[in-house]
Amino acid sequence: MTAPDPSSIFNIDSDASFEDMAWRIYLYQREHNEVYQKFCDLLDRPVKDVEQIPFLPISLFKSHEVFIPKHDPQIVFTSSGTTGMERSKHYVSDVDIYHQSLDKSFARIYGNPEDYVILALLPHYLERTGSSLVHMAQRWINQSNHPDSGFYLNELETLSQLLKELSNSSRKIILLGVSFALLALAEKFPQQLENTYIIETGGMKGMRKEIIKSELHDILRNAFPGAQIQSEYGMTELLSQAYALNGQLFETPPWMKVLTRQTNDPLSLAPHGRTGGINVIDLANLHSCSFIATQDLGKTHPNGKFEVLGRFDHSDIRGCNLMAVGSH
Numbered sequence: 001m002t003a004p005d006p007s008s009i010f011n012i013d014s015d016a017s018f019e020d021m022a023w024r025i026y027l028y029q030r031e032h033n034e035v036y037q038k039f040c041d042l043l044d045r046p047v048k049d050v051e052q053i054p055f056l057p058i059s060l061f062k063s064h065e066v067f068i069p070k071h072d073p074q075i076v077f078t079s080s081g082t083t084g085m086e087r088s089k090h091y092v093s094d095v096d097i098y099h100q101s102l103d104k105s106f107a108r109i110y111g112n113p114e115d116y117v118i119l120a121l122l123p124h125y126l127e128r129t130g131s132s133l134v135h136m137a138q139r140w141i142n143q144s145n146h147p148d149s150g151f152y153l154n155e156l157e158t159l160s161q162l163l164k165e166l167s168n169s170s171r172k173i174i175l176l177g178v179s180f181a182l183l184a185l186a187e188k189f190p191q192q193l194e195n196t197y198i199i200e201t202g203g204m205k206g207m208r209k210e211i212i213k214s215e216l217h218d219i220l221r222n223a224f225p226g227a228q229i230q231s232e233y234g235m236t237e238l239l240s241q242a243y244a245l246n247g248q249l250f251e252t253p254p255w256m257k258v259l260t261r262q263t264n265d266p267l268s269l270a271p272h273g274r275t276g277g278i279n280v281i282d283l284a285n286l287h288s289c290s291f292i293a294t295q296d297l298g299k300t301h302p303n304g305k306f307e308v309l310g311r312f313d314h315s316d317i318r319g320c321n322l323m324a325v326g327s328h
Contacts, residue, residue: 001027006097009283010104012254019050021255021283025290026053032068035060036289045267055261055279055293061088061237068093071287078130079236080203088236090132093287098132098239101284102139105253109243110174110197113143117166120151121159121177121185132236133201137176146171160189167194167226176232178203179216186223193227199243201232213308217247233308237292239284242306249305255283258306260298272300275309 004024012018026047029036040047040054047053060066063086067073071093079088092098106113120137134151141149148166152159166173173196177185182200198220217229233250234241242250242258252258260276262268270276278296285292297309 001031003028003286006094006100006286009097009255009286010100012283018254018257018283022050022053022257022281022290025283025286026050028286029068029289029291032070033066033289034069035064035066036291043267051269053291054267055291056289057293058088058235058237058295061090062086065089065091066237067091067288075135076130077132077135077236078128080125080128080131090237090288092239097284097286098135099139101240101253101255102136103143105241105243106140106143108253109245113140114145116140116144116149116172116174117146118144118149119159119162119173119175121175121181122151123153123178123181125178126151126153133234136234136241140174140176156185156188159185160191163193163196164191167192167196169195171195173197174199175227176201182220183216186219190223193224196224196227197230198224198227199230199232201234213248235294237285237288238280238282239288240282248307249301250308251305257281257304258298258300260300260306261293263297263312266293270300272302275299277312278306278308 004021009021012021030040031037036056039056043054045052045054056066073091073093074095075092077090077092110116118140120141122134122137125131125134137151148162163173175196176199179200179202182198200216220229229247231244231247231250232241240253240256242252242256244250259279260270261279262270262276266277275297278294278298280292280294281290282292283290295312297311298306299309300306
């Protein structure tokens with residue numbers, strides 16, 4: 001089985017074309033991805049349609065090289081974590097596919113990057129190598145082509161002053177940040193913001209007491225009246241992201257889909273509206289694994305949107321999804 005043309009992944013325009021592409025990629029990865037092949041063989045379950053495709057536990061990205069060996073990696077993304085914690089590694093064989101996923105997702109939601117000033121508040125992520133979040137932010141910054149676009153490590157006062165100046169201009173602003181850093185900015189430099197989208201990516205990283213997502217967003221709305229508070233859902237092991245423009249309900253691009261699995265039977269899917277483990281189909285993950293069982297809990301809705309509700313208690317704390325977002 002040969003790999004589908006990557007460009008066809010981004011031309012999906014219906015459930016039928018998604019399922020057709022998912023099936024083709026499953027057959028390709030089942031044949032050529034040794035880790036996924038072994039996992040499927042150990043399950044020893046018949047797979048006759050898309051609904052039966054197995055989801056690889058995300059923890060295997062820590063202990064195995066989950067990619068198709070005939071495609072040498074162009075870049076390796078690594079997850080964040082506390083000292084001594086084993087990190088996930090995502091071997092990306094075709095960075096152009098990741099860039100297409102980023103660019104097409106941005107265009108669908110926000111339009112042209114040149115219409116924005118892109119500000120990235122990503123301390124700790126900037127201080128290490130291999131962060132896919134930093135790679136994403138750097139691409140947005142470059143494409144915005146604005147002199148004020150850039151990264152901010154711990155310069156909260158400088159960032160606050162720049163936000164004040166930019167908010168009075170006609171240029172739209174995107175402030176992409178991890179939760180603990182946005183909270184620090186909210187506490188120290190609250191201000192009215194216009195034409196501003198604040199996109200939080202989760203991630204307390206042990207820096208502060210964990211709070212639920214709705215509480216975080218309330219704090220940000222109160223500190224920055226006028227700004228739109230939004231969320232991004234992504235991870236090291238994926239090449240696509242989902243966005244919640246209202247901060248709560250995430251929407252995927254056409255080449256990505258989220259399902260939930262039953263918490264007491266991980267091989268069975270949970271119905272809409274019931275809390276379960278989040279499974280992600282990311283067709284952009286062509287030369288790695290497109291079918292991943294995450295350690296996050298969530299609910300799906302009939303319209304294709306989903307909520308992120310927390311993490312399994314036994315899962316490691318790591319990366320962009322560190323923020324606990326509630327108990328059920």
